[in-house]
Amino acid sequence: MSIFLVDEYKEMEPYVPGEQPKDKLYIKLNANETSMPPSPKVFEALSKKEIWNMGFYADPHCRDFRRAIADVYGLTEDEVFVGNGADEVLSFILMSFFRRGMKIYFPDITYGFYRTYAKTYGLDMEEIPVREDLSVNIDDYMDLKGDIVMANPNNPTGLSVSVDDIERLVAKNPERMVIIDEAYVDYSGETCLPLVERYPNLVVVRTFSKSRNMAGMHVGFAVASKEIVADLNSIKFSFNPFNMNSLTMAAGIAAVKDTYYFDKCVKSTIENRENFKAELEKLGFEVIPSKANFVFCKSDAIDSKILCDKLKEEGILTRHFADERLKDHLRITIGTEYEMMVVLIAIKEILEEARENDKSGIKKVI
Amino acid sequence: MSIFLVDEYKEMEPYVPGEQPKDKLYIKLNANETSMPPSPKVFEALSKKEIWNMGFYADPHCRDFRRAIADVYGLTEDEVFVGNGADEVLSFILMSFFRRGMKIYFPDITYGFYRTYAKTYGLDMEEIPVREDLSVNIDDYMDLKGDIVMANPNNPTGLSVSVDDIERLVAKNPERMVIIDEAYVDYSGETCLPLVERYPNLVVVRTFSKSRNMAGMHVGFAVASKEIVADLNSIKFSFNPFNMNSLTMAAGIAAVKDTYYFDKCVKSTIENRENFKAELEKLGFEVIPSKANFVFCKSDAIDSKILCDKLKEEGILTRHFADERLKDHLRITIGTEYEMMVVLIAIKEILEEARENDKSGIKKVI
Numbered sequence: 001m002s003i004f005l006v007d008e009y010k011e012m013e014p015y016v017p018g019e020q021p022k023d024k025l026y027i028k029l030n031a032n033e034t035s036m037p038p039s040p041k042v043f044e045a046l047s048k049k050e051i052w053n054m055g056f057y058a059d060p061h062c063r064d065f066r067r068a069i070a071d072v073y074g075l076t077e078d079e080v081f082v083g084n085g086a087d088e089v090l091s092f093i094l095m096s097f098f099r100r101g102m103k104i105y106f107p108d109i110t111y112g113f114y115r116t117y118a119k120t121y122g123l124d125m126e127e128i129p130v131r132e133d134l135s136v137n138i139d140d141y142m143d144l145k146g147d148i149v150m151a152n153p154n155n156p157t158g159l160s161v162s163v164d165d166i167e168r169l170v171a172k173n174p175e176r177m178v179i180i181d182e183a184y185v186d187y188s189g190e191t192c193l194p195l196v197e198r199y200p201n202l203v204v205v206r207t208f209s210k211s212r213n214m215a216g217m218h219v220g221f222a223v224a225s226k227e228i229v230a231d232l233n234s235i236k237f238s239f240n241p242f243n244m245n246s247l248t249m250a251a252g253i254a255a256v257k258d259t260y261y262f263d264k265c266v267k268s269t270i271e272n273r274e275n276f277k278a279e280l281e282k283l284g285f286e287v288i289p290s291k292a293n294f295v296f297c298k299s300d301a302i303d304s305k306i307l308c309d310k311l312k313e314e315g316i317l318t319r320h321f322a323d324e325r326l327k328d329h330l331r332i333t334i335g336t337e338y339e340m341m342v343v344l345i346a347i348k349e350i351l352e353e354a355r356e357n358d359k360s361g362i363k364k365v366i
Numbered sequence: 367m368s369i370f371l372v373d374e375y376k377e378m379e380p381y382v383p384g385e386q387p388k389d390k391l392y393i394k395l396n397a398n399e400t401s402m403p404p405s406p407k408v409f410e411a412l413s414k415k416e417i418w419n420m421g422f423y424a425d426p427h428c429r430d431f432r433r434a435i436a437d438v439y440g441l442t443e444d445e446v447f448v449g450n451g452a453d454e455v456l457s458f459i460l461m462s463f464f465r466r467g468m469k470i471y472f473p474d475i476t477y478g479f480y481r482t483y484a485k486t487y488g489l490d491m492e493e494i495p496v497r498e499d500l501s502v503n504i505d506d507y508m509d510l511k512g513d514i515v516m517a518n519p520n521n522p523t524g525l526s527v528s529v530d531d532i533e534r535l536v537a538k539n540p541e542r543m544v545i546i547d548e549a550y551v552d553y554s555g556e557t558c559l560p561l562v563e564r565y566p567n568l569v570v571v572r573t574f575s576k577s578r579n580m581a582g583m584h585v586g587f588a589v590a591s592k593e594i595v596a597d598l599n600s601i602k603f604s605f606n607p608f609n610m611n612s613l614t615m616a617a618g619i620a621a622v623k624d625t626y627y628f629d630k631c632v633k634s635t636i637e638n639r640e641n642f643k644a645e646l647e648k649l650g651f652e653v654i655p656s657k658a659n660f661v662f663c664k665s666d667a668i669d670s671k672i673l674c675d676k677l678k679e680e681g682i683l684t685r686h687f688a689d690e691r692l693k694d695h696l697r698i699t700i701g702t703e704y705e706m707m708v709v710l711i712a713i714k715e716i717l718e719e720a721r722e723n724d725k726s727g728i729k730k731v732i
Contacts, residue, residue, distance in 0.1 A: 001593060001596065001597060002463075002566070002591060002593035002594045002596075002597050003541070003593075004462075004463040004543050004567075004594065004597070005462060005463065005597045006462070006463060006464065006465045006468075007465075008465060009462065009597075009600070009601065012600055012601075012604055013604075014599075014600045014601075014602075014603030014604045014607075015603050015604060015607045016603075017423075017426050017607055017608070020423070020425070028422060031422075031423055033421055033422050033423060034421060035421065036421055037417075037418045037420075037421055038417065038418075038420055038421065042417065042420075043414060043417050046412060046417055046613075048409060051403075051404065051408065051409050051412055052403045052404075053582060054403075054404055054408075054579075054580050054581070054582035054583045054617070055399055055400060055401065055402055055403055055404065055579045055580065055581060055582060056394060056397075056399050056581055056582050057383075057386070057397055057399060057575075057581045057582055057584075058582045058584070059386070060383050084450060084606060084608075084609055084610075084611065085606060085608055085609075087605075087606045087607060087608065088605075088606040088609070091605045091606055096370075096371060096372070096375065097368075097370040097371065097372060098372065099372045099373075099374060102372075113607075116603075116604055117604060117605075119604075120601075120604035120605075121604070175369070177370050200368070201370075209423075213420075213421045214420050214421065215420070215421060215422055215423045216419060216420035216421060216422050216423055216424045216611060216612035216613070217420045217611045217612065217613065218423075218424070218608045218609075218610075218611045219611075225368065227367060227368035227369075228368045228370065230367065230368075231367060231368050231370070231371045231375075233380075234375070234378055234380045235375065235378075235380075235486075236380075237380030237381050237382075237482075238378055238379075238380045238381060238482055238483060238485075238486035238487070239453075239454075239457045239483075239486075240450060240451060240453045240454040240457055241380075241381045241383055241453060241479075242383070242450075242451055242453060242584045243450055243451075243454070243584075244450075244584075245450070245582055245583045245584045245585075245614060246582035246583065247412075247582070247583065247613055247614070247617070248611060248613070248614070251420070251613070
């Protein structure tokens, strides 16, 4: 720490991204990437001419990109704010509408970034416990005295709250901002986007990292009232006016316009998820019904941490959380059909080994 | 403005980027872009394989990119912080080391973003007047009670303070942070980078937007002590952990490694600048000796605003500033040899027209 860091940040807790080992090649099912390439239109958009064009500043208002998103979702450009990932978009939202000491609520089991941001920037956060089955009870949020951020579907459970429930929440609390992080919504089929037109206290955040197969490009956007988007742009123009570069926007525009490829990829991920869930259940796993591109599962036959480690030995990365309420489960991202086939083979082998050899740490033989 | 915007920001003054008209094709000499494409290595780096790879998250620690920069400048990776443009890097610096009410000093004539940031985030800014000849007098900064940010070479004058002067400043004030924004330094030949090893209160900010011909990619970096860089990374990991995407870093790595192309482009811009200056002087212009990729000039024969407008009619964009102390001058970016040839023809024609036709607004006939 330098002598110059301001006091407020001396207790900060920066976000710790999941492990990304590079020691050998892995099947990556630990970070909710899709294992699919971006749209062929993205490959075409990143032409030699577009690369040449990087000598000139990109449009800081990001008009073409915002219009492309607006067109696809039946919105107007001034209801769309774009950024370098949903995290940047969320940070601009929190920076614009929250100050030190202000109350913010979110589920105690959810995406870790909300806690990081709240702690670093001194928000008065309160984590609302999820139910025993890890689901969010919307009634717990109805009469709070501050704003709310909620991932829907939630991570790492894959569970979602219905749009009707979200509507009840925003309708009952017109003076509280409700931020719904819809990173995984395309695998759920039920979005809050149509509510934005009616409820000026609702902000919906989206990402290109999942259903657009563009995690490495880190592109996100928010949909909200014109007034909220104007505020976000004012903050952006004071923090980093040219936040999005020309290549990122060219890729984003091409991706969002290609609804055919998008639908195809989402459909295939949902199919793979449902097949994988059925196969896991045949092997005795308990699998939370997921609305996302991952499953959260557990087996009485093997400790989840051991399963995670053994899969890693086989070159397959999955994500185990040490948190007391999550440690019995394992989160497995849904990759391609072939990847899920290979993971199943590995899991079967590991379970058989466990059955034959009840070593220490292996809880029980089926 | 929404009802949710926090009070502190209600008086904010977002940065207003220079005009970027798209009504027709222009020779763009208004935004200090270089009119040259990025390195051929950048074209190669943005391969189909690299585009495919955008399905997976990029390294949030940006290690390969930071190492590539460190190698070129004889630094270590932990002395380098990277971001989406020098503006984002500056914002992370100001966010980390300044809080509301803290004193910040900068010249009254300089890059407008410092003022924007300071006003929006409530810093107690004090603008130190430049000399009559628009140069910065370093002695004005020796005994101040706060931190300093300074563009060197300065914009829009192109004038620079010597490294010896900067060293006197940082040596005399070990407890004050001095941020030197070296956006244009590659056209000057004199950098503060070697001072960073000796002075832990010095932060040097650089950009790929000028000498790397990558304005549209908006890539920037800071060089400072390991402690300062660690603080910046902590703030970044709390604000937007994955700030830089995979394609941007691939392009950045390729660009910074290609020192041959870099040297060639910088040399050509300096040659074009000196030739253009000499030609302008032959036409009776007064041209401030520039250490940047632009010239700041004026002529008694024509009002600078009128010259700017007439050049625009000819399809050439330049930048006129309305500020009282700058309004007599015109800033012309140095483009390619051919662009400068065409601008000179246009200026000659406009001056001849002025000579023949002393209409209203044209101040004087040569």
